Amino acid sequence: MTTTKGLEGVVATQSSISSIIDDQLTYVGYRIDDLAENSSFEEVVYLLWNQKLPNKSELDAFKTELASNMEVPDAVIDHLRSYDLSTVHPMAALRSAVSILGLYDEDADVMEEAANKQKALRIQAKISTIVTAFARIRKGKDPVKPKKDLGYAANFLYMLNEEEPKDVEVEAINKALVLHADHELNASTFTARVCVATLSDIYSGVTAAIGALKGPLHGGANERVMKMLTEIDVEENAIPYIKEKVANKEKIMGMGHRVYENGDPRAKHLKRMSKELTKLTGQAKWYNMSVKIEDYIKEEKGLPANVDFYSASVYHSLGIDHDLFTPIFAVSRVSGWLAHILEQYDNNRLIRPRAEYVGPKTQSYVAMDKRA
Ligand SMILES: CC(=O)SCCNC(=O)CCNC(=O)[C@H](O)C(C)(C)COP(=O)(O)OP(=O)(O)OC[C@H]1O[C@@H](n2cnc3c(N)ncnc32)[C@H](O)[C@@H]1OP(=O)(O)O
Numbered sequence: 504m505t506t507t508k509g510l511e512g513v514v515a516t517q518s519s520i521s522s523i524i525d526d527q528l529t530y531v532g533y534r535i536d537d538l539a540e541n542s543s544f545e546e547v548v549y550l551l552w553n554q555k556l557p558n559k560s561e562l563d564a565f566k567t568e569l570a571s572n573m574e575v576p577d578a579v580i581d582h583l584r585s586y587d588l589s590t591v592h593p594m595a596a597l598r599s600a601v602s603i604l605g606l607y608d609e610d611a612d613v614m615e616e617a618a619n620k621q622k623a624l625r626i627q628a629k630i631s632t633i634v635t636a637f638a639r640i641r642k643g644k645d646p647v648k649p650k651k652d653l654g655y656a657a658n659f660l661y662m663l664n665e666e667e668p669k670d671v672e673v674e675a676i677n678k679a680l681v682l683h684a685d686h687e688l689n690a691s692t693f694t695a696r697v698c699v700a701t702l703s704d705i706y707s708g709v710t711a712a713i714g715a716l717k718g719p720l721h722g723g724a725n726e727r728v729m730k731m732l733t734e735i736d737v738e739e740n741a742i743p744y745i746k747e748k749v750a751n752k753e754k755i756m757g758m759g760h761r762v763y764e765n766g767d768p769r770a771k772h773l774k775r776m777s778k779e780l781t782k783l784t785g786q787a788k789w790y791n792m793s794v795k796i797e798d799y800i801k802e803e804k805g806l807p808a809n810v811d812f813y814s815a816s817v818y819h820s821l822g823i824d825h826d827l828f829t830p831i832f833a834v835s836r837v838s839g840w841l842a843h844i845l846e847q848y849d850n851n852r853l854i855r856p857r858a859e860y861v862g863p864k865t866q867s868y869v870a871m872d873k874r875a
């Protein structure tokens with residue numbers, strides 16, 4: 504038996520959803536650069552789930568369906584209210600809420616394809632309502648009901664702030680959602696596939712995936728990037744701070760990637776947005792500091808920025824609480840998880856690798872009264 508730590512380089516499945524080839528990311532063959540510049544998030548979700556770009560009437564119908572499924576059962580909101588709002592992290596709240604959502608879906612365990620597609624739509628529609636409701640409840644505010652005439656990105660901001668967002672804000676969130684939607688067999692997507700490959704239900708798959716995304720080596724890195732920038736605070740401190748981290752062999756959040764060797768193609772879009780938005784809000788220091796860190800780590804360690812790095816200063820510029828950064832990632836990535844879950848069901852086989860045993864060799868059982 505040979506083992507590959509962290510399954511690096513192991514090809515674990517075939518998929519038609521997204522690909523990373525020669526550092527280029529595509530969704531169903533469409534380049535991420537084209538999608539980021541031209542697509543609405545709803546268009547991308549349709550693409551991931553149907554393997555084709557929608558025409559105008561297909562997209563309109565899909566948007567209407569999503570918008571009309573955004574409200575969540577009162578019982579889920581009541582659950583959010585019941586948490587210890589001073590300590591619960593929004594990712595933990597989201598993980599629990601999606602699981603609870605499944606309790607109120609009478610089709611949760613119906614495994615037919617049509618039922619699973621309907622559930623996918625419901626989960627995608629409701630996830631941003633849950634995130635924004637939690638964000639408001641913990642500030643002592645009431646959740647805001649979604650507006651049917653707003654698109655997905657605009658609705659997210661509207662439900663968060665109870666005011667119609669500016670175009671520039673909607674464009675930024677839309678682009679961020681497009682860029683985070685899917686990424687081949689990343690850790691959370693793999694988690695979702697492993698879970699549903701036992702023929703468990705779709706809510707279990709998404710709940711498991713949220714748990715995997717929460718970790719700082721994956722989606723949780725974006726919140727930590729902002730923590731780092733906040734600790735640095737002034738541009739002049741950036742390099743001394745990073746030098747010390749590197750000397751202590753600490754990881755720099757938002758840098759490095761398991762698959763990309765020459766850089767994450769999503770990072771440049773977020774970098775551009777970060778530059779524009781931090782300038783617009785008079786807070787260019789966050790962008791300037793980030794560039795210094797990026798350049799230093801590239802030079803010193805040969806590591807490029809990943810998608811989490813510049814998303815931090817983008818979301819901060821939009822006035823979003825730092826612990827909501829990873830939930831926003833989940834609001835987008837759930838589209839990819841759901842696409843992969845449907846693909847897994849479509850051609851399923853249990854995912855069950857082996858472990859190379861390196862523990863003690865066969866031992867003689869020792870009776871309790873003879874043990875040291
Ligand atoms: C959406 C996403 O999930 S993107 C990734 C988000 N995560 C982060 O930004 C966290 C910081 N980055 C990392 O921890 C890593 O680069 C990962 C987890 C993304 C990829 O990790 P792996 O491919 O497993 O690389 P691994 O962690 O084994 O690191 C290999 C070497 O590079 C170093 N390294 C990797 N990333 C970093 C980093 N961000 N800062 C400093 N050193 C790093 C490691 O210390 C290690 O050095 P060593 O060989 O001297 O011990």
Ligand SMILES: O=C([O-])CC(=O)C(=O)O
Nearest residue numbers: 685686688689690761810
């Ligand atoms: O693919 C990965 O390992 C992590 C990542 O960038 C993502 O999930 O977007």
